Amino acid sequence: MSKPFLTQSLHAARRQHPQRGATVFNGRRTSYEDFGSRVSCAANGLRQRGVGAGDRIGILSLNSDRYLEVFFAVWWSGGVVNPVNVRWSAHEIAYSLDDCGTSVLFVDERFAALVPELVQLSSCLKTIVYIGDSAAPPGMYGYEQLIAENQPCDDAQRGGDDLAGIFYTGGTTGLPKGVMLSHANLYGAAMSGLAEGLVDEGDVVLHVAPMFHLADGILGIMGFMRACTHVVVPRFATELVLAAIQDEGVTNTLLVPTMIQMLIDDPQLSRYRLGSLKRLLYGASAINEAVLERAIARLPGVEFVQLYGQTEMSPFVSVLKHERHVGPNNKLRSAGRPLVGIEAIIVDSDGLELPRNQVGEIATRGAGAMLGYWNKPEQTLAAMGSGWIRSGDGAYIDDDGFLFVVDRLKDMIVSGGENVYSAEVENAISRHSAVLACAVIGIPNERWGESVHAVVVIRPGVTAPSADDIRQHCQSLIAGYKCPRSVEFRDSLPLSGAGKVLKIELRAPYWRDATRRVA
Structure with a gap:
């Protein structure tokens, strides 16, 4: 029986919609045929530089079309992606690279100057591939050269329980933890999102949230499964987002609440034609109700969808759909209900399930449940030894099955969508x-x-x-x-x-x- 693998969607889109737009970034446009060819050549280039099955490949970059290409090229080559948090210090980055043995790192213009320090701090880093638009700095290999010098190669088609990515989160002990997610984890999580109607066939998806965040990653995987066009802006700036929605006919995007607030309060908002936007996903932290009500009023016709989750669940756990955002029966204060294929219960300190309306800890399971933390068996056992992943969030489930997060049990702060x-x-x-x-x-x-x-x-x-x-x-x-x-x-x-x-x-x-x- 064939096992799910993440490049499968690219094969299908390339076969069925070869001339459909795959990516748009800073004036660059690629069709699915072009995107697939570039991914295949880049994957061969990685193999020629010694990348084998299961090897870890990092990327330290602002959002770009090449970021998406690197993800698929790594999977096509048989490797494992390690998306680096762009807001980390050099010491934090070097720790994450060495912790999982990342030997190849893709960097863009923004972070090229950091490379000498990373090379000095890291004992594993050997090869730097430059994905910026300018000429590659000394000591780095140019990404376009990597593609031009190599012919397309066969897809490794690693899948199922094979490791697909290591996504680092903050650590309760002061050191980041590498969440290990398989092809089946990410594939299953994306299928759950599609079953909930988060992305439709041929949508135009805007990537605004940082691509190292798994929430944007799953949005991307869903988009490739539905042969969407992926419009990318390098970072959040209200003028970039509004212009992209207007000029490219964006239908879907994912923002954190602080981005929504800045967007709807921008004095230039009314100057842009935003009629194409039909669905706005948000998450990473709860949204202020006044901001949400203002956003719904200022973006009429847009469906607002809240997503709650954690990296360990790839990452979505529950969804609050637009119809429960409005009207007298709204559930604005809740985090919604579990997605298709996801179970969520409330447990006490012993892991026993609690009745409805009693506060305890959220525990979840489903296709997205992680393989564990990289090289941290004790923390893995503590998080998922019971077969359920403990979230560290205090909550209750009401009589209608809606999840209400009321407190944070783990010692974590969420600031602007970032976990601290x-x-x-x-x-x-x-x-x-x-x-x-x-x-x-x-x-x-x-x-x-x-x-x-x-x-x-x-x-x-x-x-x-x-x-x-x-x-x-x-x-x-x-x-x-x-x-x-x-x-x-x-x-x-x-x-x-x-x-x-x-x-x-x-x-x-x-x-x-x-x-x-x-x-």
């Missing part, structure tokens, strides 16, 4: 010579949902640093979005009888008047 684990920030702060102890929490932020707030205790007898000193220290160690936006100095931290920091006490004054417990 407190341990990562605390580890960075604690390396400052003047810091005796610290705790990091998320506090409400009107624009970003949550912002990172640090509570710091200074060592006796030393010169106290300023809040700016703490932030600058963190910026040398971790990504900027993880650094504390605010810093509070105290003489001590509240502790439990077991000596654990009582973060619930630290959070209380900030969240007391908030309408939602988590953003």
